[in-house]
Structures are given as structure tokens and as C-alpha cells.
Amino acid sequence: MNSCNSWQKTFIDYICFYTKNLIILKKLLPVFSYILHPIFISVYATLFYLFYKEDVFSVNEKYYVLIQILVINVIVPVLFYLLLKSTGHVKSIMLSQTTERTIPLILQCFLYILLVKRSIVITRYPELHFFFLGALFSSILALVCVLFKTKASLHMVAISGFTIFVIGLNIHLQLHNPYWPALLILLSGIVASSRLEMNAHTSREILIGLFVGIMPQLLFLYLWL
16 A cells, blocks of 8 residues: 555656646747747857858958848848837737738848848858858748748748758768757757747648748758758
8 A cells, every 4th residue: 555655656746747847848938939039040050150160260250250140130130120110010029920021021031132142152151151042042932921821930940941051061061060960950849849839830830931941951052062
């Protein structure tokens, strides 16, 4: 009898522990939607690229590239978002409504074109150039989805594209480091769970975002691997 009671107590303790941690995890999940917001992915990808090609670029050049990315891919979109919010065109930075996405995506396409044409040129930063080119095509596909009244998860577009870039760079530079790709795959799953937990997307929209983010990067991967 004592053995049976002990087993039941252990089982109940385990269920309580699991439930408590599940509740904590659910509360933490939305945080990843902000930390891994699409607006920051370009900065993360650039930092990763510059870190693993540190012998190629001087310190001043690294700062110069990072400042360009921060201005073009973070500061300008944030200022533009504040303008759109003040005029009532968008309600939140998550762009939850399909109709809110048209203008920001057009701006994003323009900024990516500016990057690949003027700043991150193929002759100096070939791998990063193709990453942003892939991101441009992903943005165009996301814009096409909007025109057809379909909402793709922009979070999944960004994180999945970044994941493919890291895997490709790992192969290209012969880093033999499985930890970064594994981490990015894990983070992709966490972001997907975060968006579902926040009721920001359906499973279908998550899968569409995954496809839109991965396919352009895979296609351009053949040009620099």
C-alpha cells in the first residue's frame, strides 16, 4: 500500500512539474516573436557572416557594414512603421492584418534592392549578397500572397531563410559546426510555436511562410556554394 501511494505521489508530482513548466514556457513563447522579429534577422545574419569571415574584413569595414544594415533594415522600417501607425494604416508592429502588409512589404523590397545594388555587392560580399537577394524574392512572394488575400507568417519567412543561409555558410566555409544549424532549426520551431500560441497565424500560414522563406534561399544557394 505504501509503495502504491509513493508511486501515485511521484506521478502526481511529475504531472505538476510538467504542467508548471509548460505554463512558464507558454508565457515565454511570445518573447521569441519580438527577439526574432523579421526586422532583426538581417542584423543577425550579417553578424554571423562577419564573425565567420573575420579575417577577410577590417574592423572598420565590419562596423561600416553593420551600420548600413541597421539603418536600412531596422531604423528606416521602424520610422516608416511609426508613420504608418500615426496615419492609421497599421495597428501593431506584428502586421496582423493582411491589408496592413502591402506598403511595408513594398518598402522592404525597395530596401533590399538598395542593399544588393549599392551596399552588399556581389564582388565584395558574395554570400551575404545572395542572402539578401533571396530575402528580396521572399518578400516579393509574401507580397504576392497578400495580393491573393493570403497571409504568410513573416516571422517564419525570416527565420527559415536565415536558417538556410547559416547551413549554406557552414558548408561553404567548411566550418564543420553542427551547433549553429541545429540551434537555428530549434529556434524556427520555437518561433512557429510562438506565433501559434499568440494566435497570430494558423498552421497553414506558418507552412506558407516556411516555404516562402526557404525556397528562394535554396535556389540561390547553388550560385555560391
